């Protein structure tokens with residue numbers, strides 16, 4: 001029996017190694033392809049483009065990204081991060097989401113799961129996962145939606161997330177970013193993968209037009225920075241609203257609506273960063289406009305009919 005178990009475990013281990021080598025090989029081939037076909041972008045190009053977009057010394061900025069949209073970036077994800085840090089200088093702060101889950105509910109139901117800010121990787125792509133490996137990083141303790149930051153206000157932004165009563169509400173990194181009058185910036189992504197919409201839901205609580213949170217709150221295991229086991233409350237987004245929410249890929253109509261609306265309102269500024277479209281905005285102006293939209297019947301759950309009732313122009 002024991003021999004069979006060892007054989008099974010060995011087989012799984014070998015399979016994992018083969019998969020790992022295969023993935024590495026595929027990544028190298030993809031990188032070669034991008035190098036051949038995409039425009040070559042250096043750190044100095046990025047610095048110039050970021051400044052032209054409106055990023056400044058001392059800015060406190062939340063950043064969302066797609067690396068491959070920028071072109072072939074010499075030095076990869078690290079170059080993008082270093083370019084931003086150089087523009088904002090040590091007086092500024094860079095915050096990047098480093099979520100570790102694609103499903104709040106599944107993570108909450110997984111009894112074996114334990115978030116560790118030192119070990120748990122992110123599911124949000126190459127730039128966030130590279131950011132996590134940088135020195136002087138601060139990472140918030142949250143089972144599904146942790147964020148990381150470097151710079152003057154990094155500790156303030158991240159230190160209270162596990163004490164916050166809701167994931168995106170009071171004392172969350174986003175609410176603190178609003179207190180600091182920070183900015184949000186995206187490169188190669190539009191306005192759909194941004195958590196500010198959920199900040200509105202958590203801040204409005206029962207006054208939000210739809211009951212988008214589940215009724216149950218789960219206590220999920222985490223390690224804190226002292227390696228102590230703690231439990232953090234998570235009230236998952238109700239999966240039944242996922243079909244109509246802006247992050248569902250079938251909701252291109254809603255994604256386009258928000259993009260056009262924010263450009264038209266003059267709240268989001270756009271520009272080229274490498275080969276990608278970049279955007280930048282004040283988090284508070286973005287949030288205030290979300291409240292206005294909500295009062296006029298528009299949220300990230302609005303149906304096509306509801307969008308038609310409030311045309312942009």
Ligand SMILES: CC(C)(COP(=O)(O)OP(=O)(O)OC[C@H]1O[C@@H](n2cnc3c(N)ncnc32)[C@H](O)[C@@H]1OP(=O)(O)O)[C@@H](O)C(=O)NCCC(=O)NCCS
Nearest residue numbers: 030064065066067068071072073076124125126193194195
């Ligand atoms: C999902 C998402 C990350 C995908 O973007 P992406 O550019 O395909 O992926 P990454 O940023 O992880 O970068 C990896 C890609 O860069 C490529 N790459 C590797 N080295 C590179 C280099 N030096 N220069 C350019 N591209 C490179 C990789 O080959 C890979 O592309 P492939 O998957 O086609 O092979 C992006 O669309 C997104 O949604 N970003 C927002 C994340 C976020 O902040 N979410 C918050 C949710 S509220």
